[in-house]
Structure formats: C-alpha cells, structure tokens
Amino acid sequence: MAQTEQDGYEKRLGEFAGREAAPPRPGPDPVNVPMIRHWVEAMGDRNPVYLDEEAARRTGRAGIVAPASMMQAWTMRGYAAATAGQDDGSGLGELIALLAEGGYTSVVATDSEFAFHRELTVGDHVGVREIIESISPEKKTALGAGRFVTTERTYLDQHGETVAVQRWRMLWFRPARTPPGGREPAALRPRPAVNRDNAFWFEAAREHRLVIQRCDACGALRHPPGPCCPRCGSYGWDTAEASGRGRVYSYVVSHHPRHPAFEPPYVVALVELEEGTRLVTNLVGVAPEEVEIDMPVALEWLDPDPELSLPVFRPVTA
Amino acid sequence: MSGLSGRAAIAGIGATEFSKDSGRSELRLACEAVLAAVADAGLRPSDVDGMVTFTADSSSEIHIARSTGMGELRFFSRVPHGGGAACGTVQQAAMAVATGVAEVVVCYRAFNERSGQRFGLGRADAPSGAGADDAAFAWVSPFGLFTPAQWVAMFARRYMHEYKATGEDFGRVAVVDRKHAATNPAAWFYGRPITLADHQASRWIAEPLRLLDCCQESDGGQALVVVSAERARDLPHPPALILAAGQGSGDDQHMMTSYYRPEITGIPEMGLVGRQLYGQSGLGPADVDAAVLYDHFTPLVLPQLEELGFCGRGEARDFIADGHLEVGGRLPVNTHGGQLGEAYIHGMNGIAEGVRLVRGTSVNQPPSVRHVLVTAGTGVPTSGLMLGTDR
Known part of the structure; x- marks a missing residue:
C-alpha cells in the first residue's frame, strides 16, 4: 500500500x-437444565449446585444455577x-x-x-x-x-x-x-525414494496394508524387497499381508541432529514380524525409557502428511 | 602367502593439517596431501602414473594430476562405499603395481567434511533419485533414521542386549583413543584426554550412543604412495610392505543398515576381510603387534576385535577393559588417536599411522612392531590391510 x-x-x-x-x-x-448437564459433563465439573436442587439450596441459593x-x-x-x-x-x-x-x-x-x-x-x-x-x-x-x-x-x-x-x-x-x-505447511518427514522395485510397498501402505514381498516360485519372503529372489533366482513375486504382530529386535532413541518432522527423543525400532522378516519403524504409545528388546508390538498406521503413510507399532501384552 | 603378499609397499605418506575449517578447496587439500606424500617417498609428481581414490571424493584424479604436474596417468580407479573404501584404495594400487600395470600409484582422500558437507547431519532431506542406492534409504529415512550415528546405534543396542555390554564398554574405546591423541601434535584433540566419567556425562546423540562415542568431523587430506617392494627399498623410508589387502561385502549387505541378517551383533564383512588378511599374509591374530581399527563410532570397534580373532564373541568388552588396547597392552590400537582423537579422514589417516608404526615413528610407538592390521569403515562394505616391516 x-x-x-x-x-x-x-x-x-x-x-x-x-x-x-x-x-x-x-x-x-x-x-435450561439439558444444556447445563451437557456442559458440566463435557467439562468434568462435578459441583452439585449446577444439577442438584437440594445441594444448591444448602449453599443459600434459591435453586440450581x-x-x-x-x-x-x-x-x-x-x-x-x-x-x-x-x-x-x-x-x-x-x-x-x-x-x-x-x-x-x-x-x-x-x-x-x-x-x-x-x-x-x-x-x-x-x-x-x-x-x-x-x-x-x-x-x-x-x-x-x-x-x-x-x-x-x-x-x-x-x-x-x-x-x-x-x-x-x-x-x-x-x-x-x-x-x-x-494449508499451513507442516515439516515433512524425509521423502522415501520410490522406484519400480519398492513402489508396491509404499502404495500398499497408503491403503494401510503392510505387505511383504513373496517369491512366487519358492515362496520366500523378503524385506527390504528386490527384483529377484536371492534363494531361487525367480523374478516373479507377489505379496503376503503381514499379520501386524511382531517383537522389538533392536531400537534407537534419537536426540540429535534435530529434524523438524521429529520431536526428540523419538524411538526408531527394528521390529521382527511374526512372519520372520524385519523392518525399521517407529514405536508409538511408549516412553523411550520403557522400550525393551523382545517387547511384543502390534501394527498401527501413521499418516504424517497426505502423501505418506507409514506402519508404526505399539507395545501390546503378549 | 598369496600372489599379492609382499609385492608392493607404501613408500610415502603425506597429509594436510587436520582442522575444522581448512579455508581451502577440497582440490587444494588433495593436491597438498598428494605432493607431501610424493615428497615423503623421495619421488617427483612426474613419477606418478596411477591414482586411486574413493567414489565419494569430489576431486577427480585428472584435476590433481593436472594441478600437480603429474603428466600422464595409466591407471586410475575408485572404490565405493564411503569409509569402507580406505584400505581398498591401497589394494587397488598394490594390484596395479604387482601386475606391472603401474609403477607409482597415489591413493588419496581429501574433504572439508566439517566446514563443508557434514556427514553427521545425515541424509534426511538429501535429493534422491530412482536408483537402488537412494531407494535403499526409503526403508529408514521416513522413520527418522538417517544419520550414521543412528544407523550404528541400532547395532549397538542389540550388541548390548546379547552380550551384556554397557555404555562404559563403548566409552573405554573413546578414552584410549583420546589418550593416544593427547600426545599426538597432529591430532585435533592433542593435549585433551578424556576420562570415562567425561564420556558418561556427554549428551545423548542416538541412544545408546553419546557424543563421545561419535568421531569428530574434520577438514583435511591424506595421501599414500604405493610402489613395488623392490623400488621401495631404494627410497628414503623403510618400506611398509603390503603383506595382505582385502575387501569384503557380507551376505545380505546393506549400506550401514544390514539389519536383516540372522544376527546383527557381528560384522561379517570384516570377518571376511580378516580371513583374507591372515590367508594372504600367512599370519594369525597372535602375530599382529598393533592395529588401527576404524572408529567412526565406538560400538563397532568391539565386534571388529571379535571378527578379527583377537578375542571371542562378546568378549571384546573384557579385552578392552583389561587394557589390551593401550601401548604396552596385547594389541595397541589407534596409536595416533583414531578418528575420534586425531581426525576423521575416512580411514586414510589410519593407514598412514599403520605406515608410521611399521617405520617405528608413531608418536606412541610400541616396542618391536612387525605387523600392523588396519581396517576401513564398518557397517558398510569394507576393506583391510596387513602392513609389515621388510624382512
């Protein structure tokens, strides 16, 4: 101007x-009473003068307020x-x-x-x-x-x-x-480099499905995936859907360097799925100091931004 | 003894100062290191006919050859996988010399790793393409696992779990490195030893790694001159014979994230290197008088001792606690101060220390050193050398 x-x-x-x-x-x-009732319930306010006529009168009031x-x-x-x-x-x-x-x-x-x-x-x-x-x-x-x-x-x-x-x-x-x-831009998590060999996994993740590459010749599961089966040499593959249950095989509590998409300290874990493959992931719902190797965990999904969905795991009782 | 053993030698070593801000270009650092190494070998730049460096180096051999007046080159080669390349460059040079492909080969690495692009900050938002190397990081970076310290921490935590090792067991590696650096005027941490309490009080970087488990970041350059053993005998310094040189990539190898093997507490690629070093040289662990073990992060020094046969699985913490890495111990290690204490020059400064140990000129020289084992980067496809005195 x-x-x-x-x-x-x-x-x-x-x-x-x-x-x-x-x-x-x-x-x-x-x-009116119904709106008062909703309000005090939502607020967790247990003062009886709002709903109990008797209690209100005992405080010197004419009735509920x-x-x-x-x-x-x-x-x-x-x-x-x-x-x-x-x-x-x-x-x-x-x-x-x-x-x-x-x-x-x-x-x-x-x-x-x-x-x-x-x-x-x-x-x-x-x-x-x-x-x-x-x-x-x-x-x-x-x-x-x-x-x-x-x-x-x-x-x-x-x-x-x-x-x-x-x-x-x-x-x-x-x-x-x-x-x-x-839309206010949030700090984005590092973008995965998606190519012809790994795109299927990230696409399945967008649909909240955790898949494991499976050789269609010998049935071997492999993660991280690749274009060829190291066991039998087949280029053919499909996927198996993971049950989502696993155990913590190892973990890292990261403090430095700071990246705006992550609030330190945060937990990165290596989870061994019950199907036998491992994957790097994050743990949620657990304090860093409470994480233990062999802790049983279950799959959840995290959508940090509209373009990215990631499997994360939460500790569960065995 | 293999066809390579004893055929070639390191005849010259040269380096820049090690700093946090060189104030010069990486090419200039490379030229300074190369010229210093050539002079140390008693040779002229025009004598050089081969060069080897890391794929990671920003200064191609042609720029150095042109700048230093080397003239024609007839052998040039590069070795991939970051710090795992270090001893591999000498293997390339030794093979070229042993076969007559070249006569004087310079191996070099120079960078402004502290004042320029710092590896320690990680590759979280590094530009990525569709190639397999970039795609490999897709399995870790989106989860916030994108720095070398974090990648190593995953191995370290599992190692602690299986072998009941502690943060203090890792810390003792830093303490002995810094003890050696404290008496090395070339070391960044010259005159600045640390105690185990200092280590334990240092801040977390990526648990279980503390700040003092992580090597420094440095600006500097280091070069080595490789010639035939015969020629080396005519040059000023006692030859550091290359008794063995090996590379190793393990089964199901990844870059820093080989998390998918049945066990992740060992370093199978280093075991592979070790078997080659002993096989080529005809030596065994008991014959090794000193070692330079790659120490970008303390936890991976422990499984190196195990893979190389200096102690049993899970016993490295006791081996270290018993003082065996000290000068006067069973296996003096990183007598220059290592990368934690001297400088992080991607392992090349460690090879130079191996040469000094063979020459008998280390600032922390143990008595009667005949054989020195040197390793390159861990967590990556790696390499190693067995250096020895002449006869």
Missing part, C-alpha cells in the same frame, strides 16, 4: 471504535449460523471485510476477561450487546502480522439488566505463509 493509501486505511479502521458490533440479540434458548463459564454459550447462534459468513450488515461484518482488505484474513481469540454481576438460573433468557472498543496498530506476532480487535460485550437478562461484562480480544492476522490450498 502507498503511504496515503495506508493512512486512509488506518483512518477507516479507526472509525469503527465505539461502533456497535452487532445489534443486541437474544440467545436462541433460555437457560448455570455455571458462570456458560455465559457466552447462551448467546451463541450455533455452528451453521456462525460459519455462514459475517457479511450481515453489522458493524463487525463491515470491520471483518475491511480487515480482509488489509490482508488480515485469519483469526484467533487471544483474551477474554469477565466480570459477573449475578448467577443465571433456569428460565433466564440472556442476550448480548457488543461494542467495538479498539483496533490496534499492526503488530508482529508468531502467527504473522496482525491487529488486535477488542470488543466489550454486555450480557443482559430478559429485564434488560446487566448480568455480566466481557472484554473480548481477537487477533486478525495475515498468515505468515500461505501455501497453495491455504
């Missing part, structure tokens, strides 16, 4: 401060409405469009501060009014350059009384790297 254009953009953003983000909107449902942490949930519109797009003519919708114009297309919530005025009880019907408080200058963040947008949300009951006030902050940012397809 040219400087004058940049100044104009800043000014337009600044004009949103103090504007209403969205018209006051009542929540879709009043405070909703968890304070559900405040925002009562006003959420649901997944479909929330993802249908923000271009709804509201102040926030306009702001999001302007942010997108500046390249700030990604968002992450960063802060939420609540002040609660009273507890909600069954039957309360909560709505929210949201005012845009500020839009920060551009900041450099680990996610990319972005702007913090702070709003103040006032939660009101069916009588128009304030039940809670929330300061809500989001970072709207330009993704640091935007590869084709918009």
Whole structure:
C-alpha cells in the first residue's frame, strides 16, 4: 500500500471504535437444565449446585444455577449460523471485510476477561450487546502480522439488566505463509525414494496394508524387497499381508541432529514380524525409557502428511 | 602367502593439517596431501602414473594430476562405499603395481567434511533419485533414521542386549583413543584426554550412543604412495610392505543398515576381510603387534576385535577393559588417536599411522612392531590391510 493509501486505511479502521458490533440479540434458548448437564459433563465439573436442587439450596441459593463459564454459550447462534459468513450488515461484518482488505484474513481469540454481576438460573433468557472498543496498530506476532480487535460485550437478562461484562480480544492476522490450498505447511518427514522395485510397498501402505514381498516360485519372503529372489533366482513375486504382530529386535532413541518432522527423543525400532522378516519403524504409545528388546508390538498406521503413510507399532501384552 | 603378499609397499605418506575449517578447496587439500606424500617417498609428481581414490571424493584424479604436474596417468580407479573404501584404495594400487600395470600409484582422500558437507547431519532431506542406492534409504529415512550415528546405534543396542555390554564398554574405546591423541601434535584433540566419567556425562546423540562415542568431523587430506617392494627399498623410508589387502561385502549387505541378517551383533564383512588378511599374509591374530581399527563410532570397534580373532564373541568388552588396547597392552590400537582423537579422514589417516608404526615413528610407538592390521569403515562394505616391516 502507498503511504496515503495506508493512512486512509488506518483512518477507516479507526472509525469503527465505539461502533456497535452487532445489534443486541437474544440467545436462541433460555437457560435450561439439558444444556447445563451437557456442559458440566463435557467439562468434568462435578459441583452439585449446577444439577442438584437440594445441594444448591444448602449453599443459600434459591435453586440450581448455570455455571458462570456458560455465559457466552447462551448467546451463541450455533455452528451453521456462525460459519455462514459475517457479511450481515453489522458493524463487525463491515470491520471483518475491511480487515480482509488489509490482508488480515485469519483469526484467533487471544483474551477474554469477565466480570459477573449475578448467577443465571433456569428460565433466564440472556442476550448480548457488543461494542467495538479498539483496533490496534499492526503488530508482529508468531502467527504473522496482525491487529488486535477488542470488543466489550454486555450480557443482559430478559429485564434488560446487566448480568455480566466481557472484554473480548481477537487477533486478525495475515498468515505468515500461505501455501497453495491455504494449508499451513507442516515439516515433512524425509521423502522415501520410490522406484519400480519398492513402489508396491509404499502404495500398499497408503491403503494401510503392510505387505511383504513373496517369491512366487519358492515362496520366500523378503524385506527390504528386490527384483529377484536371492534363494531361487525367480523374478516373479507377489505379496503376503503381514499379520501386524511382531517383537522389538533392536531400537534407537534419537536426540540429535534435530529434524523438524521429529520431536526428540523419538524411538526408531527394528521390529521382527511374526512372519520372520524385519523392518525399521517407529514405536508409538511408549516412553523411550520403557522400550525393551523382545517387547511384543502390534501394527498401527501413521499418516504424517497426505502423501505418506507409514506402519508404526505399539507395545501390546503378549 | 598369496600372489599379492609382499609385492608392493607404501613408500610415502603425506597429509594436510587436520582442522575444522581448512579455508581451502577440497582440490587444494588433495593436491597438498598428494605432493607431501610424493615428497615423503623421495619421488617427483612426474613419477606418478596411477591414482586411486574413493567414489565419494569430489576431486577427480585428472584435476590433481593436472594441478600437480603429474603428466600422464595409466591407471586410475575408485572404490565405493564411503569409509569402507580406505584400505581398498591401497589394494587397488598394490594390484596395479604387482601386475606391472603401474609403477607409482597415489591413493588419496581429501574433504572439508566439517566446514563443508557434514556427514553427521545425515541424509534426511538429501535429493534422491530412482536408483537402488537412494531407494535403499526409503526403508529408514521416513522413520527418522538417517544419520550414521543412528544407523550404528541400532547395532549397538542389540550388541548390548546379547552380550551384556554397557555404555562404559563403548566409552573405554573413546578414552584410549583420546589418550593416544593427547600426545599426538597432529591430532585435533592433542593435549585433551578424556576420562570415562567425561564420556558418561556427554549428551545423548542416538541412544545408546553419546557424543563421545561419535568421531569428530574434520577438514583435511591424506595421501599414500604405493610402489613395488623392490623400488621401495631404494627410497628414503623403510618400506611398509603390503603383506595382505582385502575387501569384503557380507551376505545380505546393506549400506550401514544390514539389519536383516540372522544376527546383527557381528560384522561379517570384516570377518571376511580378516580371513583374507591372515590367508594372504600367512599370519594369525597372535602375530599382529598393533592395529588401527576404524572408529567412526565406538560400538563397532568391539565386534571388529571379535571378527578379527583377537578375542571371542562378546568378549571384546573384557579385552578392552583389561587394557589390551593401550601401548604396552596385547594389541595397541589407534596409536595416533583414531578418528575420534586425531581426525576423521575416512580411514586414510589410519593407514598412514599403520605406515608410521611399521617405520617405528608413531608418536606412541610400541616396542618391536612387525605387523600392523588396519581396517576401513564398518557397517558398510569394507576393506583391510596387513602392513609389515621388510624382512
């Protein structure tokens, strides 16, 4: 952006401060027991005042109350409405469009501060009014350059009384790297060199099948595979599907050098399959210090990226 | 005694300094080492008519010949498989000289392995093609097993399991190497010995390997001059006769990852080399007065002692703990400090130490050395030499 254009953009953003983000909107449902039950179960919150009338009364309350942490949930519109797009003519919708114009297309919530005025009880019907408080200058963040947008949300009951006030902050940012397809590139595991002699194995792996090359003349299994049977000389082969059971024959716990696709310390194992062949693989579900030679293991599949599927093994009881 | 035994000799050795940053091209290092070796042999570059190096070397013989004024060459050959090539280059030279194909053959290896491309970082994201050598890494690299230290660690863990060896058993190899390096002014670790406690306190690289189990990475070059035994007798230094030279690739051999054999605690390709060395020379383990054993990683020194018949299977840890690798022990090993202590020049500096031992000029010279056994890289198709004094 040219400087004058940049100044104009800043000014337009600044004009949103103090504007209403969205018209006051009542929540879709009043405070109710089923939603409370789902919430406390998901959160693992066993405080009895949320579901047990007696227990709630023993604390001096009139009856059960909703968890304070559900405040925002009562006003959420649901997944479909929330993802249908923000271009709804509201102040926030306009702001999001302007942010997108500046390249700030990604968002992450960063802060939420609540002040609660009273507890909600069954039957309360909560709505929210949201005012845009500020839009920060551009900041450099680990996610990319972005702007913090702070709003103040006032939660009101069916009588128009304030039940809670929330300061809500989001970072709207330009993704640091935007590869084709918009997917954040993860560090890829080293690519296997696939050629005419080994492609079948990696193709089977993509289908989550662990195969072992088998000579079609003498039946000998061989891994790593090759074009010719060292036992009988036949070029013909097919594959046998491994049972997926085996034992750790040896292993390495790797610390250095660091490769971005692997989090050290990680375990690379040489597993001997019950069919008799061995393969190099990774162990999962076991701490490096707990790995032992001869430990029985079973096959699982790892798909580290869309192009690669690898057999890995998890310790099992014998 | 075979047709090769005693026919050729190493008459000259020459090296650059061993550093972490040579500041010079690999070709320049090669030229310096080659010229130093030719001068040590009392010869001129124009006397050289053959050259041998590693397939891994970046400086082809033509560049060195042109740069050093060698003129015409009538024999040139290369040996594959990384550090396993070292003694194989001398075998090539000895065969050329013994058959009259060439008269003065220089073997060389030079690289900026520390300041340039470091092997220790592994080949995780190395460009790969459709050839069998690249495809072989497909069975290990995607799982995060892509460095030499990791590849060796897989063997080491199994060896510990089968023979109840410990990290300290590996560490004693590093301690004796560094003890020898400490008195060798050419060694990178000159004046810097370590204790077993230092080894045990060093950080993990690829368990069960610690930092001090791993050889250093070095910049430098080393060259050797091979001539006939007769000619060597007319040159300035006592000849280091090539009593035997062998290569070995074992059954079901892979590059650093021969994990699919019935047993993985031995080094069958080194056993094969050893049998040739004893067969060609007519000597046995009891006749060997000193050895230079390839020590890129300490754990694979133990099975070398076993494969070469210096002790029984699984007994190397006791052989080492009893002090037999020390000067004054049954088999002084790596008197220059090895690759852990002196420098990692892909085993070629070890052959030069073998020559010094035969000449009687090692900085850690044991008394009365007549026969020296030298090995090349382990985990790969390898090679070995038996060097001896003249008569």
